[in-house]
Amino acid sequence: MGKNQAAWLTGAGAYPFAVKDGPRPTPGPSEIVIKNAAVAINPVDWKIQTHGRYLSTYPFILGEDAVGVVEAVGSGVTRFTKGQRVVAHCHGLMTGNPSNSGFQLYPVVTEALAAAIPENLSFEQAVVLPLAISTACAGLYQKEYLNLPLPSANKAEPTGQTVLIWGGASSVGATAIQLAAASGLTVVTTASTGNHGFVKSLGADIVFDYRSSTVVQDIATALRGTKFVGIYDSIAEEKSFAALADLVETLNISIPVASVLPYDKPTATFAPKYVLAYAIIQEPNHHVGEWIWGKFVPEALANGRLQAKPDPFVVGTGLKDIQNALDIQKRGVSAKKVVVTL
Structure with a gap:
């Protein structure tokens, strides 16, 4: 595993993100570490940065959509193995732990919000899906x-x-x-x-x-x-x-x-x-997350029933370009999802 770096939000309303060392990626039970290949931008990201909503602790890492290759698996993980291509909904806003957020090279994600992706689906295409799903x-x-x-x-x-x-x-x-x-x-x-x-x-x-x-x-x-x-x-x-x-x-x-x-x-x-x-991985709706992420998403991506849409609009490469990507998303896009390749 290489050195982790992240795009940090250093305080309420802080601009731009500060790219520096990220948290040490260690998977806990039912967690996996992803070597991140691309991230997608969601309106919640710039809304938090601009308005200081949702967060009480800084510095923090934002980002809900990540995709890449499994780097490490924690105890109890049954669906994934090292080297597998996966897409994940990063749940850092739920846990309050920046390790669980997407804007870094090695996010730690829960197995419950991750799915394998087929070889014919590029990382940039797949990453448009997680939070939307x-x-x-x-x-x-x-x-x-x-x-x-x-x-x-x-x-x-x-x-x-x-x-x-x-x-x-x-x-x-x-x-x-x-x-x-x-x-x-x-x-x-x-x-x-x-x-x-x-x-x-x-x-x-x-x-x-x-x-x-x-x-x-x-x-x-x-x-x-x-x-x-x-x-x-x-x-x-x-x-x-x-x-x-x-x-x-x-x-x-x-x-x-x-x-x-x-x-x-x-x-x-x-x-x-x-x-x-x-909420789909929390009681009393845990069965929804299990069905969707554990069964529907991997099967439907593999057979084409679920399309990775809208198409990615790749606007940069590397953590340094994430701030510009947020700015582009904030200005508005139609039938496209803003993506940064890492």
Whole structure:
């Protein structure tokens, strides 16, 4: 194992990251060390850096998406061996331990949030998935959220149910579409007109332009008469919340709504529930994480049922380029995921 280095956030609002020695990577029980080959950037990364949210201890390392080769395995690890190609959702924000974060050369990750990847999938492609998978699953499959049937890596049995995924071309939305389709649901989604073909290629059945002045009425018309079971808001901004509140009122229904960010104006009929990605490996939803990361992801990546989408937008090489990558993500990207090769 080489020397570990990391991109450190040295304090609340500190800019840029400081690249220096990282924590000593030692796997505990049920953990693996990855020799990191690439990282992806998520909005939560720059939001924490800019606003100082979530963290009380500094210096800290951010980063939720890592991919590479298994360098070491801890006791009790059954699914991985040294030298294996893996992708992982790094859970440092859950543990509060910077060793478990992605922006370093040797992250220590839990076996429960990692999966083997096939040889034909590049590291840069695979790394777009991890946090999006856990976040999508937390909203789709937990009992207190949409409670959909777990997805099949083979042919899904149609359930006759319909789900609405707002923001289908986003990282979480693109993954949620694929998962819901693999669970046998009819998927209605929104995307800009330029991304309609993209979301349909992922398994969306009906797509609406979220910019259309009639989008709420159009979706309501499409959903009437269906067995409509839930909404996943993968955008969770004022405009999406307003449109979805209007939709629920138009349909005059009460329905589960999962959201990637909290909503501060809940009503009796519209009360989106904020999802926590790593809840799928905690009780009482441990079975969700076991099924998704232990079975569905490796099998569905191997047979092509799960596509690594949206495509990577590689913006640099090395820890020194991670700050610039956050800045690019913050300015906004469409149907792409910002990636840095290490």
